[in-house]
Amino acid sequence: MASSGQVSFKLEDHPKLPKGKRIAVVVLDGWGEYKPDQYNCIHVAQTPTMDSLKQGAPDRWRLVRAHGNAVGLPTEDDMGNSEVGHNALGAGRIFAQGAKLVDLALASGKIYDGEGFKYISESFEKGTLHLIGLLSDGGVHSRLDQLQLLLKGASERGAKRIRVHVLTDGRDVLDGSSVGFVETLENDLAKLREKGLDARIASGGGRMYVTMDRYENDWDVVKRGWDAQVLGEAPHKFKNAVEAVKKLRENANDQYLPPFVIVDDNNKAVGPIVDGDAVVTINFRADRMVMLAKALEYQDFNKFDRVRFPKIRYAGMLQYDGELKLPSRYLVSPPEIDRTSGEYLVHNGVRTFACSETVKFGHVTFFWNGNRSGYFNPQMEEYVEIPSDVGITFNVQPKMKALEIGEKARDAILSGKFDQVRVNIPNGDMVGHTGDIEATVVACKAADEAVKMILDAIEQVGGIYVVTADHGNAEDMVKRNKSGEPLLDKNGDLQILTSHTCQPVPIAIGGPGLAPGVRFRSDVPNGGLANVAATVMNLHGFVAPNDYETTLIEVADN
Ligand SMILES: O=C(O)[C@@H](CO)OP(=O)(O)O
Ligand SMILES: [Mn+2]
Numbered sequence: 001m002a003s004s005g006q007v008s009f010k011l012e013d014h015p016k017l018p019k020g021k022r023i024a025v026v027v028l029d030g031w032g033e034y035k036p037d038q039y040n041c042i043h044v045a046q047t048p049t050m051d052s053l054k055q056g057a058p059d060r061w062r063l064v065r066a067h068g069n070a071v072g073l074p075t076e077d078d079m080g081n082s083e084v085g086h087n088a089l090g091a092g093r094i095f096a097q098g099a100k101l102v103d104l105a106l107a108s109g110k111i112y113d114g115e116g117f118k119y120i121s122e123s124f125e126k127g128t129l130h131l132i133g134l135l136s137d138g139g140v141h142s143r144l145d146q147l148q149l150l151l152k153g154a155s156e157r158g159a160k161r162i163r164v165h166v167l168t169d170g171r172d173v174l175d176g177s178s179v180g181f182v183e184t185l186e187n188d189l190a191k192l193r194e195k196g197l198d199a200r201i202a203s204g205g206g207r208m209y210v211t212m213d214r215y216e217n218d219w220d221v222v223k224r225g226w227d228a229q230v231l232g233e234a235p236h237k238f239k240n241a242v243e244a245v246k247k248l249r250e251n252a253n254d255q256y257l258p259p260f261v262i263v264d265d266n267n268k269a270v271g272p273i274v275d276g277d278a279v280v281t282i283n284f285r286a287d288r289m290v291m292l293a294k295a296l297e298y299q300d301f302n303k304f305d306r307v308r309f310p311k312i313r314y315a316g317m318l319q320y321d322g323e324l325k326l327p328s329r330y331l332v333s334p335p336e337i338d339r340t341s342g343e344y345l346v347h348n349g350v351r352t353f354a355c356s357e358t359v360k361f362g363h364v365t366f367f368w369n370g371n372r373s374g375y376f377n378p379q380m381e382e383y384v385e386i387p388s389d390v391g392i393t394f395n396v397q398p399k400m401k402a403l404e405i406g407e408k409a410r411d412a413i414l415s416g417k418f419d420q421v422r423v424n425i426p427n428g429d430m431v432g433h434t435g436d437i438e439a440t441v442v443a444c445k446a447a448d449e450a451v452k453m454i455l456d457a458i459e460q461v462g463g464i465y466v467v468t469a470d471h472g473n474a475e476d477m478v479k480r481n482k483s484g485e486p487l488l489d490k491n492g493d494l495q496i497l498t499s500h501t502c503q504p505v506p507i508a509i510g511g512p513g514l515a516p517g518v519r520f521r522s523d524v525p526n527g528g529l530a531n532v533a534a535t536v537m538n539l540h541g542f543v544a545p546n547d548y549e550t551t552l553i554e555v556a557d558n
């Protein structure tokens with residue numbers, strides 16, 4: 001495909017649907033459809049607005065696929081996530097996503113032929129190779145098997161001294177599973193040591209407390225990681241990472257383990273990052289690596305005191321931000337998500353407002369626009385970020401900023417300044433990830449109330465709404481066996497599911513502006529999130545580009 005500059009962005013008029021309607025596009029984060037039982041927080045919560053939309057089935061409410069191949073993930077067992085979900089929603093096509101691209105590059109060995117690997121390998125002779133990233137098999141941000149292959153590949157290609165800086169998960173995988181992942185990694189590193197390499201875990205910490213913040217919500221998170229990874233300083237020092245994780249888990253869960261460094265017999269950190277080293281951030285997913293990438297790459301940087309800014313060769317597993325070209329070196333080329341619906345609509349006169357609170361702000365902007373930061377056209381777009389609460393787990397504040405997002409969206413709709421008002425309502429997902437069932441019920445109710453505010457505004461202005469979600473989470477809070485029964489752990493306790501799910505998500509259309517006869521087609525039974533972009537373009541009065549996934553709607557002649 002030609003680069004954006006050479007593409008004609010002119011969209012054809014829809015033969016039946018008018019232009020000029022105000023449209024609210026509402027994405028409920030982590031809101032799937034699942035059987036109604038006590039672990040389905042959406043079912044347990046009072047959600048009258050979302051319930052009422054369901055009554056529009058099958059013409060104005062249906063389910064769409066939000067996981068696996070439908071969003072470009074390697075297998076049908078891969079749960080959906082915000083990045084791939086919003087990419088699909090915004091781009092209208094299914095791109096092979098980071099997880100898959102890295103798999104392919106590792107399987108073919110092409111990863112080692114690329115510029116990025118060549119660049120870092122120039123440090124192998126004299127320096128240390130540091131690998132920093134999320135340690136689990138969740139497949140949302142990273143995958144253990146990819147790390148294992150990379151360790152093997154790098155060691156076969158000259159890396160002599162390797163340090164791994166682990167971030168424990170418990171969010172895309174069960175809490176407590178980090179112990180096993182660290183043990184597995186330790187075994188792998190021991191095997192490398194048997195071959196004469198000097199390979200060790202150097203530092204660690206829980207992903208939500210160390211390093212993996214996003215959208216600049218809390219730089220302290222990145223600083224804690226920096227101190228451990230680069231400076232070799234942390235409040236907790238251990239000789240061994242398995243011991244570290246076991247001990248620190250006494251007071252925190254995997255997501256929130258405090259930072260630790262591994263020290264030698266003289267209490268000296270075994271793997272600070274120093275001049276001449278190579279660093280690879282092994283996550284393929286962008287949002288929670290961008291901040292660290294900036295700290296590692298930018299000469300001018302004032303977000304926290306780095307104390308030392310080592311001269312390193314740094315590469316991302318992928319390039320995380322296509323607009324900022326960050327990082328400038330990377331091992332695998334990211335999916336080329338071009339010609340997103342946002343870019344088309346702006347070129348066709350659709351004025352857009354997008355809003356969420358910080359922790360999801362990039363979802364309806366950066367991810368929506370194909371992992372591209374910034375506006376396409378600042379005259380036509382306004383993106384508003386509502387500051388998220390900082391330093392808390394969201395089960396203590398399950399309403400989050402849902403109301404504020406609802407208000408901002410309402411005001412934007414009523415202002416008449418925008419044709420599309422797009423929001424992400426985070427509650428089901430962010431609170432669902434805490435595993436706190438009661439709080440997640442409160443979260444779902446708050447999300448429903450925010451939807452109501454937006455639909456009321458749409459009602460007032462004679463507009464149209466499209467309400468959907470990016471993947472499941474709050475609709476199922478327990479791990480289950482194949483027949484759907486909740487699983488207990490060896491102590492007889494319920495195994496709480498903090499992760500996303502593979503469930504489909506709802507999509508509803510309606511509002512006074514929806515032309516009579518508009519209904520969901522019955523011939524797209526496998527429709528997924530990527531079909532939503534063409535649908536929204538139709539509702540704005542345009543036909544989607546040919547190569548977009550087909551629209552979900554038709555206009556019946558009444
Ligand atoms: O918090 C995150 O990073 C992921 C889970 O790993 O959730 P989401 O995809 O909804 O952003
Ligand atoms: Mn999400």
Ligand SMILES: [Mn+2]
Nearest residue numbers: 030429430433
């Ligand atoms: Mn999530």
